[in-house]
Amino acid sequence: MAGADLLVRKNDSTIGGPYSLEGKTVCAVKGSTALREIGKPDYNTMTVESTKDTECVQQLLDKEIDAVTTDDAILMGCAAQRPDKLKVVGNPFTEEPYGIGMNKDDEALREAVTDALEAHDENGDHKRAYAATLGLSGSKYGGAPVVERY
Numbered sequence: 001m002a003g004a005d006l007l008v009r010k011n012d013s014t015i016g017g018p019y020s021l022e023g024k025t026v027c028a029v030k031g032s033t034a035l036r037e038i039g040k041p042d043y044n045t046m047t048v049e050s051t052k053d054t055e056c057v058q059q060l061l062d063k064e065i066d067a068v069t070t071d072d073a074i075l076m077g078c079a080a081q082r083p084d085k086l087k088v089v090g091n092p093f094t095e096e097p098y099g100i101g102m103n104k105d106d107e108a109l110r111e112a113v114t115d116a117l118e119a120h121d122e123n124g125d126h127k128r129a130y131a132a133t134l135g136l137s138g139s140k141y142g143g144a145p146v147v148e149r150y
Helices: 033-038 053-061 070-082 107-122 124-132
Strands: 006-010 027-028 047-051 068-070 084-089
Touching: 006 033, 006 053, 006 070, 027 053, 033 047, 033 068, 033 070, 047 053, 047 068, 053 068, 053 070, 053 084, 068 070, 070 084
Parallel strands: 027 047, 027 068
Antiparallel strands: 006 068, 006 084
């Protein structure tokens, strides 16, 4: 499960979540769920639309905006590339389920993927992979996702 969160400059302690954005400017990709959500009157923020997350991140680094919003997993990847300059607030304000798509009728593939996911969780690979990627953003490992068999 992911969720829309906020990416801010590392030294910014004024933004702790979407309700602390009053009078601030937030960038998001045009047409995204995060843009639609952060544009609601409840948050009282100004929005800037972009065609790519990387454009929003550059605007943040250039101090043209105050925050970037999209799925927290994407933001953690951005923060992991610039941990000295960026951080994820860590206060998601939507729920965005992620999954693995495959042919529902391909039972052998479903079982193989599920078995592999469970094995990687049991042997610690999932936690090590997180530490080597998204964990570089400073975010904490929250455990492996529950694998649903059907």
